[in-house]
Amino acid sequence: MSTPVPPPEGEVATPAPRVTTRGKRRARRRRRHTVAKVLVATLVVLGLVTGLSVTYLYRSLSGNLTVLDIEDSLVGERPEKVEVAGPQEPLNVLVMGSDTREGENNIDGLTGDGERSDTTLLLHFSADRERAYGVSIPRDSMVNRPQCKNEDGETTPAADYQMWNVAYQVGGPACTIQQFESLTGIRLDHFVVVDFTGFQDMVDAVGGVEVCIPETIDDREHGMYLEAGTRKLEGIQALNYVRQRYALSGGSDVGRMKRQQAFIASMVNTVLSSGTLARPDRLLNFLQAATESLTLDEGLGDLWKIAKLGYEFRGIGLDQVQFMTIPIEVDPNDPNRLVWTEDADDVWNKLKNDEPLSRRLATDVITAGSVPGASGSEEPAAGGSDTGSQGGGSGSGDGPGVPTASDEALAAAGLCT
Numbered sequence: 001m002s003t004p005v006p007p008p009e010g011e012v013a014t015p016a017p018r019v020t021t022r023g024k025r026r027a028r029r030r031r032r033h034t035v036a037k038v039l040v041a042t043l044v045v046l047g048l049v050t051g052l053s054v055t056y057l058y059r060s061l062s063g064n065l066t067v068l069d070i071e072d073s074l075v076g077e078r079p080e081k082v083e084v085a086g087p088q089e090p091l092n093v094l095v096m097g098s099d100t101r102e103g104e105n106n107i108d109g110l111t112g113d114g115e116r117s118d119t120t121l122l123l124h125f126s127a128d129r130e131r132a133y134g135v136s137i138p139r140d141s142m143v144n145r146p147q148c149k150n151e152d153g154e155t156t157p158a159a160d161y162q163m164w165n166v167a168y169q170v171g172g173p174a175c176t177i178q179q180f181e182s183l184t185g186i187r188l189d190h191f192v193v194v195d196f197t198g199f200q201d202m203v204d205a206v207g208g209v210e211v212c213i214p215e216t217i218d219d220r221e222h223g224m225y226l227e228a229g230t231r232k233l234e235g236i237q238a239l240n241y242v243r244q245r246y247a248l249s250g251g252s253d254v255g256r257m258k259r260q261q262a263f264i265a266s267m268v269n270t271v272l273s274s275g276t277l278a279r280p281d282r283l284l285n286f287l288q289a290a291t292e293s294l295t296l297d298e299g300l301g302d303l304w305k306i307a308k309l310g311y312e313f314r315g316i317g318l319d320q321v322q323f324m325t326i327p328i329e330v331d332p333n334d335p336n337r338l339v340w341t342e343d344a345d346d347v348w349n350k351l352k353n354d355e356p357l358s359r360r361l362a363t364d365v366i367t368a369g370s371v372p373g374a375s376g377s378e379e380p381a382a383g384g385s386d387t388g389s390q391g392g393g394s395g396s397g398d399g400p401g402v403p404t405a406s407d408e409a410l411a412a413a414g415l416c417t
Helices: 036-050 053-065 166-184 196-205 235-243 252-271 280-293 303-312 342-352 407-412
Strands: 091-096 120-125 132-137 142-147 159-163 192-193 208-213 217-221 224-226 229-233 293-297 319-327 328-331 334-340
Touching: 036 319, 053 280, 120 166, 132 252, 132 342, 142 166, 142 334, 159 166, 166 192, 166 342, 196 224, 196 235, 196 280, 196 319, 224 235, 229 235, 235 252, 280 293
Parallel strands: 091 192, 132 319
Antiparallel strands: 091 120, 120 132, 142 159, 192 293, 208 229, 217 224, 328 334
């Protein structure tokens, strides 16, 4: 067999036709958890660093992807995408998870009445390809849910004052997408659903992810015992760590989200570190686990498109990949629930118009270049910059630089300060 010839510089190769009896798997609905940026970045990096042909990657990994067409499940008009100046279009990707507690996913002994969205994260990539935001939405946020269709094509009526994650329970990804767009005015370009088992496999594939634990966690009843200090988590420990809300964070879902943001930031740093890039076996295992775990829309369900997207974002420094939570406050009607503040509208409007967030709006930010409390981590091998080079602080004010999470927010999330 002849070796594929790389395309001329500046051009994108066209994949050779596949002769196979097995097409991409398609599903009306699939479950579970987090990670888009890592996959996008590593697909191209793997091809460039290891010298493996893109054709090989396409053939061996494309069949792992599950593609979900939700167009027939969307009800009514969707918001128009705002035209902005830039060499490319800004991209908005909604990442969804699930708190299903079936089988191995039941780590805390709780039971539920259906599948709900455990984690919802908007990934916004700027048109100039110089910054990226990951904005978490608390599942306990009280919102007005629009009319949407369930997985059987039956219409679910609109309802006021509903928890955010109920939309996923009544209508899956399509209903959550419709809810997001109706509340924010942001037109989504893509969506990704990641399952918990796959998340664990991705962590294991790169040899674990480093975290800093300020105090020993002893919750052996739920399979969790972690001594204080900086360490790498693998396997079920990593999964328990990002899902747990009672042994950590005082039962706070907001604290758990901050801990998940720090973990994802550390994973991005690990995947792009020299120690991982120098290990083709780790990269291949990571991509295998990632592609087997993802359910995507048709626009992203093709590795060529993902690879092209990853190449476009090759210049983003890790300190410009910022994770935050949408501005919230305690619901005055229920101390166990949350509501978005007026600042939340400002955040969504800024992102809709592809404008950078001010320090006042981007509070308690965690970046992929500076993971809370981590020590001894390797310098990013590509696309990264020195951690903390953009400045620090608690995120107050409107000055330049990347704001960082306050000590209070980190401590509340069970993270080192």
